[in-house]
Amino acid sequence: MKSYLNAIRAVIWKDLTAEWRTRENLSAMLVFALLVILIFNFALELDIQAQESLSAGVLWATFIFAGTIGLNRSLAVEKDRGCLDGLLLAPVDRSVIYFGKAIGNLIFMLLVEIIVLPVYSFLYQVPVFQPGFLLVVVLGSIGYVAVGTLLATMVIQARTRDILLPILLFPLSLPVIIAAVKASQGFLLMVPLTEISAWLNLLIVYDLIFTAAAFMVFDFVVEE
Amino acid sequence: MLSRFFVPDTVNYMIAGYLVFGVMISGYVMSLILRWRKAHREYVYLRKDQD
Amino acid sequence: MNEKPNLLTILDVVAGLMILVAAGLVFFYVPVEVMMGSVQKVFYFHVATAWVGMLGFLVAAIAGVVYLRKGNLLWDIAGNGAVEISLIFFLTAIVLGSIWARPIWNTWWTWEPRLTTAAIVELIYAAYLLLRQGVDDPERRARFSAIYAIFGFFSVPLTFISIRMLRTIHPVVIGSAEAASQGGFNMDSPMKLTFFFSLAAFTVFFADLLWHRIRLGQLRAEVDVLRIDSYSKGE
Numbered sequence: 001m002k003s004y005l006n007a008i009r010a011v012i013w014k015d016l017t018a019e020w021r022t023r024e025n026l027s028a029m030l031v032f033a034l035l036v037i038l039i040f041n042f043a044l045e046l047d048i049q050a051q052e053s054l055s056a057g058v059l060w061a062t063f064i065f066a067g068t069i070g071l072n073r074s075l076a077v078e079k080d081r082g083c084l085d086g087l088l089l090a091p092v093d094r095s096v097i098y099f100g101k102a103i104g105n106l107i108f109m110l111l112v113e114i115i116v117l118p119v120y121s122f123l124y125q126v127p128v129f130q131p132g133f134l135l136v137v138v139l140g141s142i143g144y145v146a147v148g149t150l151l152a153t154m155v156i157q158a159r160t161r162d163i164l165l166p167i168l169l170f171p172l173s174l175p176v177i178i179a180a181v182k183a184s185q186g187f188l189l190m191v192p193l194t195e196i197s198a199w200l201n202l203l204i205v206y207d208l209i210f211t212a213a214a215f216m217v218f219d220f221v222v223e224e
Numbered sequence: 225m226l227s228r229f230f231v232p233d234t235v236n237y238m239i240a241g242y243l244v245f246g247v248m249i250s251g252y253v254m255s256l257i258l259r260w261r262k263a264h265r266e267y268v269y270l271r272k273d274q275d
Numbered sequence: 276m277n278e279k280p281n282l283l284t285i286l287d288v289v290a291g292l293m294i295l296v297a298a299g300l301v302f303f304y305v306p307v308e309v310m311m312g313s314v315q316k317v318f319y320f321h322v323a324t325a326w327v328g329m330l331g332f333l334v335a336a337i338a339g340v341v342y343l344r345k346g347n348l349l350w351d352i353a354g355n356g357a358v359e360i361s362l363i364f365f366l367t368a369i370v371l372g373s374i375w376a377r378p379i380w381n382t383w384w385t386w387e388p389r390l391t392t393a394a395i396v397e398l399i400y401a402a403y404l405l406l407r408q409g410v411d412d413p414e415r416r417a418r419f420s421a422i423y424a425i426f427g428f429f430s431v432p433l434t435f436i437s438i439r440m441l442r443t444i445h446p447v448v449i450g451s452a453e454a455a456s457q458g459g460f461n462m463d464s465p466m467k468l469t470f471f472f473s474l475a476a477f478t479v480f481f482a483d484l485l486w487h488r489i490r491l492g493q494l495r496a497e498v499d500v501l502r503i504d505s506y507s508k509g510e
Contacts, residue, residue, distance in 0.1 A: 147426070154419045160409035168406060171399040172426055175433035178441070198440060206433055213429060220343055220418045231307060234314035234378045241317035241374040242298075245324070245367055252363045256487055263494045270501035 007092045011100025025073050029112045033066040051124045056185035060177060067109050067144055071152040072165050074105055079156045088222055098218040102149040109141045133187040139203040140180030144173050150214040153221045179203045283486055290483040293476035300469040317375045319469055323477040325368035331361025336428035339421030351417035354424055356488030358400050369393050388438040395434055399427040
């Protein structure tokens with residue numbers, strides 16, 4: 001068990017150090033996220049009044065688009081440099097690779113969110129710094145990344161890999177998106193917790209089911 | 225029964241519904257037949273090629 | 276092996292007859308519902324086509340699990356066929372529902388849970404077909420699409436629950452006074468007979484179509500093998 005966790009940590013560490021050298025993935029996700037917010041600003045004419053009800057939707061759309069970029073890139077790099085084959089040769093359980101990559105992707109997505117949230121809150125005076133809201137952000141990102149990492153590993157092996165990931169990922173992650181938007185909207189509008197808890201439960205259920213399912217089938221995705 | 229006078233006339237919608245059904249399903253059956261023929265032609269051709 | 280099996284011919288005839296009888300029951304036997312008029316008769320085939328759609332997606336998920344365990348490409352062909360048939364039937368169900376909704380709900384479309392879920396289901400399985408198109412190696416394509424079929428099948432109920440939590444106006448057919456105001460109704464026995472007979476007829480029809488589709492898939496696989504052979508001989 002200990003060596004299993006160490007192996008996962010090694011995969012995450014590898015991703016983080018590689019990213020630290022170039023910072024290309026993170027900066028791309030970040031700039032992209034800010035651009036999406038800019039576009040929403042004009043497309044929806046977000047002003048201080050309108051954003052009350054729209055903020056949750058805008059934020060999640062931003063996270064999801066930025067997340068897709070990050071996911072695709074994180075696994076495409078492995079494939080192109082032949083690192084995936086190297087990882088597969090390592091004498092560890094295949095699920096180590098899945099969890100390592102998924103947690104690495106989750107860290108990148110959370111980092112982007114940590115930067116985007118204060119910017120958004122500064123621009124529109126939205127009270128995002130509440131424990132409940134931040135919990136929703138984490139739970140939503142876990143579900144999205146759990147499915148996204150698995151699908152991205154499939155997509156990078158396909159001929160049409162540049163366009164396939166969002167098409168496969170968006171419809172499958174709709175429950176997460178709906179629940180995350182409704183729950184974070186609830187926290188932003190100061191709705192009592194009893195009305196939000198159903199959405200939180202749904203998020204947790206989705207996270208558990210899909211992480212477990214992805215863990216079980218990951219072997220088949222990287223099989224040669 | 226008084227209510228018999230109030231049955232709304234929605235026959236056209238019913239006919240439209242079953243027309244749509246017929247067109248879509250028979251369209252699919254046709255596509256199955258056409259694809260089968262195409263594959264079969266190719267199969268026969270390649271088989272001859274082999275011998 | 277391209278000879279058509281006798282059993283399939285029998286199944287063709289049985290399925291065709293059952294569909295005809297179901298249509299006969301709908302048009303000439305079952306009484307017109309007084310609240311909605313004739314358009315209510317769309318309901319029988321609407322539910323039956325939607326049922327075939329769900330059945331096919333279930334079959335695709337099961338075929339996916341079996342493929343991952345056994346690795347026989349026949350299961351991949353079956354899963355692909357089931358998804359293809361289901362996409363057509365489910366789309367038909369959506370269009371029929373829309374035609375029914377026009378006079379009853381006074382709108383072609385509403386963002387109601389079952390409708391919305393149906394639209395998302397169509398998108399999931401359209402994505403399934405795109406995934407298949409994007410992968411050339413048959414083994415890999417089979418593995419990926421099996422996984423996607425399983426995941427799609429898991430996510431559909433969650434999608435439905437999450438949209439339902441937002442609200443519903445779809446009629447719950449067998450039921451309460453509240454349902455009646457939204458276009459629900461109680462089925463008397465001719466209605467029940469027609470309803471269940473339509474379901475049975477469409478189930479047989481689905482089995483028949485799926486068999487044909489699997490045979491088509493097998494023939495195509497053979498053609499692919501032959502083609503590779505003839506290329507390699509030519510060189």
